[in-house]
Ligand SMILES: C[S@@+](CC[C@H](N)C(=O)[O-])C[C@H]1O[C@@H](n2cnc3c(N)ncnc32)[C@H](O)[C@@H]1O
């Protein structure tokens with residue numbers, strides 16, 4: 001029921017329901033922080049290394065917690081178990097007379113979600129968790145209201161809540177605190193491994209007929225490596241800032257690295273890949289990047305299809321259909337708030353994407369596949 005004034009007309013039962021909803025939202029950060037704590041203690045690795053479901057006693061023995069605090073672990077575990085990060089089974093003991101003992105032993109095991117936090121796992125998401133939940137990233141949310149009250153037209157006013165809280169922009173802090181900057185790069189690499197696998201396995205057709213591809217802002221080349229291996233006929237170039245690619249070299253005949261500035265000149269190619277790039281930039285900057293992509297494709301002497309391949313969020317598109325999956329859309333909106341808080345950019349809906357494509361001189365695009373929360377957009381020359 002929609003009410004104009006909180007209490008008017010609401011029954012006591014409705015008010016208690018409203019209070020439960022409010023409390024759940026107030027306490028949401030405890031979900032994130034409990035997960036962070038469990039991961040920092042190395043709980044997923046201890047369970048994995050045990051090789052079979054682990055008892056609370058064995059779990060505690062594998063952790064570096066002080067014996068005086070051991071009894072807190074079962075309480076910590078209840079939260080991620082409730083959210084399906086760990087599965088919990090009850091193992092019923094049989095005593096000597098084969099009579100079931102009263103107290104069942106609790107056994108914990110991993111789920112696909114906690115499998116993403118294994119230290120040696122190929123898709124280790126721990127750097128992403130540690131980066132997003134670092135005070136450097138969470139503090140700005142305390143400054144968002146104050147930032148909204150500041151004059152955005154004044155050059156002396158910080159451009160983001162991140163700058164209000166940390167006194168410098170994201171990229172400057174990443175450079176000054178390498179421990180934080182490394183987390184960011186490791187987070188991007190792990191994500192690229194997962195997306196590369198999904199793209200090669202499920203969207204292979206997107207690359208058919210291409211002769212050359214430049215992965216703009218391709219970082220250390222995880223994504224381009226996977227494409228170069230899967231499609232030996234495509235010449236792949238990783239293009240990123242000179243300091244990122246300085247010491248990198250291609251491992252196969254069809255993979256190379258090149259340093260430069262995408263706002264200046266992008267090397268010529270049939271196809272330009274922009275994975276997780278445009279969501280870092282506002283509309284004006286994104287249009288500039290797209291225009292540079294256009295020039296690069298026009299300069300390519302290769303025959304064949306020419307297109308930009310964008311992997312980014314299309315707000316409202318989730319898992320191959322436009323469905324109202326409330327939780328996934330909530331996550332997309334949260335990422336948008338994160339971009340608003342840390343950088344000056346945003347996550348875009350289809351009409352917002354269309355607007356920047358048209359502004360950069362492109363008329364045809366196709367959202368062909370979805371990769372979890374993100375989509376693959378082809379923009380044709
Ligand atoms: C969010 S990361 C995405 C990395 C990679 N595409 C991925 O998905 O894992 C953005 C990348 O853009 C690069 N970048 C930023 N400004 C750039 C510029 N002016 N020219 C080229 N690359 C740039 C950064 O160095 C960084 O590697």
Ligand SMILES: O=c1cc(-c2ccc(O)c(O)c2)oc2c(O)c(O)ccc12
Pocket residue numbers: 170171276280338342343
């Ligand atoms: O907090 C973030 C910051 C950035 C970011 C900032 C400055 C740059 O110059 C840049 O290239 C990227 O990018 C993110 C991202 O890409 C994510 O997916 C999630 C979070 C962030």
